[in-house]
Amino acid sequence: MRCSLCYAWQDLHFLKERGVCVRIELLTPFWYWIILAIVFAVGEVFTAGFFLLWFGVGAAIAAVVSLTFSQLWLQIVAFLSTSFILVIFSRQIVSKTYRKPPKQISVDSVIGKEGVVTKDIGTGEEAGKIKVESWTWRATSKNGEPIKRGEIAKVLKVEGTKVIVEKVKEKEGKEMSEE
Secondary structure, eight states: OBOTTTOOBGGGEEEEETTEEEEOOSSOHHHHHHHHHHHHHHHHHTSSSSOHHHHHHHHHHHHHHHHHOOOHHHHHHHHHHHHHHHHHHHHHHHHHHHOOOOOOOOGGGGTTOEEEEEEOBSSSSSOEEEEETTEEEEEEETTSOOBOTTOEEEEEEEETTEEEEEEOOHHHHHHHHHO
């Protein structure tokens, strides 16, 4: 049922005093935008990448705009433009900040270095594996002799993506572990 004084819905009225309707709208556009900002902020907690956060900021800006301008289209423009500008700029800043140049390695730099065998070498047709510094290589032994996992081997040469290794004698292996 509508009010006879202001034609608003009766349940929106707070009180009628001296023929003037005073009503309180609990959910003005401001509060819709604030609720949306909170939803985006909570959503950001459950996602990664700082994506929803910027839409939350955009909704907060739209809430401030709604206090000044009642036109919904201005609020939406403020929300979308703020959100997309923040998303674009944050992506550029994050990509510049966290972009690491790939670590380059010269293939010949591993020749002569020793590493730990991580997968048995020379025990089957499949190549074994050896870890030299921070790199893991496919490996075969020089003369087909088996080298067990955990033993130390020395890289003799590189053939494509595979290294040829030989087992380090026990004395040398013990000296290395003492250092």
